[in-house]
Amino acid sequence: MAVAEFELIDRYFKALPGYGRGVDLGIGDDCALLTVPAGQQLAVSIDTLVEGTHFLPDMPADQLAHRAVASCVSDLAAMGAEPVWVTLALTLPEADEAWLLLLSEGLGEALQRYGLSLVGGDTTRGHRTLSLQVHGWVPQGQALTRRGAKPGDGIWVSGTLGDAMAGLDQLQRALRSELPAPDPYLLQRFYQPCARIALGQALRGIASAALDVSDGLLADLGHLLKADNLGAEIALDRLPYSPAMLAHYDAHQAQQWALAGGEDFELCFTVPEANEAALAAVLCDLDVGCQRIGRVRAEPGLNGHIQDGGSVVLQPQGYQHF
Amino acid sequence: MAVAEFELIDRYFKALPGYGRGVDLGIGDDCALLTVPAGQQLAVSIDTLVEGTHFLPDMPADQLAHRAVASCVSDLAAMGAEPVWVTLALTLPEADEAWLLLLSEGLGEALQRYGLSLVGGDTTRGHRTLSLQVHGWVPQGQALTRRGAKPGDGIWVSGTLGDAMAGLDQLQRALRSELPAPDPYLLQRFYQPCARIALGQALRGIASAALDVSDGLLADLGHLLKADNLGAEIALDRLPYSPAMLAHYDAHQAQQWALAGGEDFELCFTVPEANEAALAAVLCDLDVGCQRIGRVRAEPGLNGHIQDGGSVVLQPQGYQHF
Numbered sequence: 181m182a183v184a185e186f187e188l189i190d191r192y193f194k195a196l197p198g199y200g201r202g203v204d205l206g207i208g209d210d211c212a213l214l215t216v217p218a219g220q221q222l223a224v225s226i227d228t229l230v231e232g233t234h235f236l237p238d239m240p241a242d243q244l245a246h247r248a249v250a251s252c253v254s255d256l257a258a259m260g261a262e263p264v265w266v267t268l269a270l271t272l273p274e275a276d277e278a279w280l281l282l283l284s285e286g287l288g289e290a291l292q293r294y295g296l297s298l299v300g301g302d303t304t305r306g307h308r309t310l311s312l313q314v315h316g317w318v319p320q321g322q323a324l325t326r327r328g329a330k331p332g333d334g335i336w337v338s339g340t341l342g343d344a345m346a347g348l349d350q351l352q353r354a355l356r357s358e359l360p361a362p363d364p365y366l367l368q369r370f371y372q373p374c375a376r377i378a379l380g381q382a383l384r385g386i387a388s389a390a391l392d393v394s395d396g397l398l399a400d401l402g403h404l405l406k407a408d409n410l411g412a413e414i415a416l417d418r419l420p421y422s423p424a425m426l427a428h429y430d431a432h433q434a435q436q437w438a439l440a441g442g443e444d445f446e447l448c449f450t451v452p453e454a455n456e457a458a459l460a461a462v463l464c465d466l467d468v469g470c471q472r473i474g475r476v477r478a479e480p481g482l483n484g485h486i487q488d489g490g491s492v493v494l495q496p497q498g499y500q501h502f
Numbered sequence: 503m504a505v506a507e508f509e510l511i512d513r514y515f516k517a518l519p520g521y522g523r524g525v526d527l528g529i530g531d532d533c534a535l536l537t538v539p540a541g542q543q544l545a546v547s548i549d550t551l552v553e554g555t556h557f558l559p560d561m562p563a564d565q566l567a568h569r570a571v572a573s574c575v576s577d578l579a580a581m582g583a584e585p586v587w588v589t590l591a592l593t594l595p596e597a598d599e600a601w602l603l604l605l606s607e608g609l610g611e612a613l614q615r616y617g618l619s620l621v622g623g624d625t626t627r628g629h630r631t632l633s634l635q636v637h638g639w640v641p642q643g644q645a646l647t648r649r650g651a652k653p654g655d656g657i658w659v660s661g662t663l664g665d666a667m668a669g670l671d672q673l674q675r676a677l678r679s680e681l682p683a684p685d686p687y688l689l690q691r692f693y694q695p696c697a698r699i700a701l702g703q704a705l706r707g708i709a710s711a712a713l714d715v716s717d718g719l720l721a722d723l724g725h726l727l728k729a730d731n732l733g734a735e736i737a738l739d740r741l742p743y744s745p746a747m748l749a750h751y752d753a754h755q756a757q758q759w760a761l762a763g764g765e766d767f768e769l770c771f772t773v774p775e776a777n778e779a780a781l782a783a784v785l786c787d788l789d790v791g792c793q794r795i796g797r798v799r800a801e802p803g804l805n806g807h808i809q810d811g812g813s814v815v816l817q818p819q820g821y822q823h824f
Contacts, residue, residue: 208648210577210578211581222538223533224536226633228593230627254532256533258532271631302633306629309631320537
């Protein structure tokens with residue numbers, strides 16, 4: 181039984197894409213052997229999702245796989261890197277075949293979506309936990325980092341903000357029978373966030389700094405500004421919302437989730453005024469809109485403006501890991 | 503409180519060695535940026551240790567760190583790779599400052615011992631779990647793998663076998679007051695196994711196949727032989743034991759742990775007869791002895807011999823992950 185369970189897991193993983201670009205030796209030996217092309221830096225990031233902390237026990241395993249991969253790949257997007265490899269450390273209380281099959285299907289789709297090969301892993305017994313490490317390539321010296329913004333640079337965000345939190349709210353309200361069903365768009369934004377890989381790569385040489393919005397706009401923008409001891413003015417009426425958000429929630433709720441909700445995995449980046457034409461040119465070719473929501477200023481702190489001239493001091497806050 | 507705990511962990515990790523060879527950007531951004539030198543392949547392996555499954559709740563955190571790093575680095579040793587970077591995904595029920603300090607001290611020592619830089623990580627709340635991913639370099643095409651053994655090749659092991667299991671037994675008997683104290687040598691072999699990095703690198707071009715003994719000699723050798731559909735004759739009276747093992751246990755117990763105990767993190771490798779002189783030459787420069795314990799044969803299966811001419815069929819078995 182013990183061995184059979186182990187072999188079961190093994191089988192599900194071996195069916196996943198494993199021998200893509202740069203993979204000299206994949207799963208099955210003590211290490212994977214990989215080749216990074218000349219002139220490229222390796223970008224790596226590791227993320228853990230714990231049942232009960234980051235996802236509910238009844239989250240469908242395929243959606244969990246999508247979310248886990250997207251949230252991790254989003255870190256590559258934020259650096260302007262191209263995703264290539266992933267490793268998975270999976271801890272499970274038991275080998276539940278139906279759950280594993282669903283996880284494997286979701287993983288397979290997510291790996292294909294981002295062009296990733298699964299090159300290694302470890303399966304252990306314990307509380308359900310997934311640790312994913314993603315690996316990407318970025319041309320030497322061209323990675324986007326959190327440092328580099330200058331006073332006067334525009335502050336931009338991709339897509340729309342707050343949708344993931346709205347999706348979670350829809351899900352919870354549907355579970356409590358307050359809604360007949362969650363809004364499908366918002367639910368998908370929660371379950372299957374889209375890492376902005378093409379945008380990240382297009383921003384190389386254009387953005388002065390970048391990161392992904394995982395903990396909430398104010399918290400994440402706060403990290404970026406803090407890296408260079410800067411501040412920002414935010415035009416609160418420029419925050420981008422999805423039609424689904426506006427259909428279900430009032431402006432106050434939408435703004436709250438946009439500023440502090442997190443989990444959207446959109447990119448937040450700064451662009452010098454001189455590069456705005458270049459930005460407009462690359463955005464034409466992408467299927468994601470970007471919105472300038474403010475400007476970097478030399479004085480630390482975050483100031484929020486509304487169109488009629490009012491101004492508020494914004495407190496960076498976001499998802500608390502502990 | 504929540505943020506303070508998070509910053510606490512952050513502080514402990516930032517104190518660890520982070521900017522060694524090939525690290526262009528370490529902890530603190532969305533990804534680490536790393537450079538693999540021209541002509542080198544990247545070797546990666548991820549391992550998870552779960553409290554209750556792989557270690558007891560009262561295992562001292564510094565010993566846990568040593569063991570976690572060594573067991574992971576051992577996979578690099580088995581490929582003949584040079585350790586360079588590590589990432590740590592750490593899940594904890596709460597930020598216990600005394601425990602974190604001890605973990606950080608042990609990690610710092612272990613990283614220094616193997617020349618590793620900590621380049622990334624994630625801290626999450628949940629059941630205590632460590633996932634470590636190690637990264638190493640190996641000259642293109644020179645990695646040792648599980649494939650490549652040929653009939654007639656000698657089967658070799660480094661160091662002595664069974665000590666980790668004996669150390670665990672000493673520990674458990676001391677806890678039950680059956681012993682005044684565990685034997686310090688055996689205890690160290692359990693708590694601080696030594697990854698055979700220098701040996702692995704020295705075996706490049708000499709060994710035809712290699713792996714590390716993590717699940718037990720028979721189980722691991724079984725993997726190596728299965729990769730090429732081969733078998734082996736093992737001379738059971740050639741299995742290497744430590745003086746401490748022989749002082750505390752009889753030959754039967756020692757042999758049992760040597761064959762099926764696992765967790766020793768010694769290397770098991772095959773060497774063509776033509777390379778035995780080259781092996782002897784490199785072993786002169788190393789501080790670990792190696793012993794030829796058998797020969798590869800074309801017919802699958804494992805046969806055990808003793809000096810008086812008896813022979814037994816050995817069943818590959820080892821640590822069951824599930």
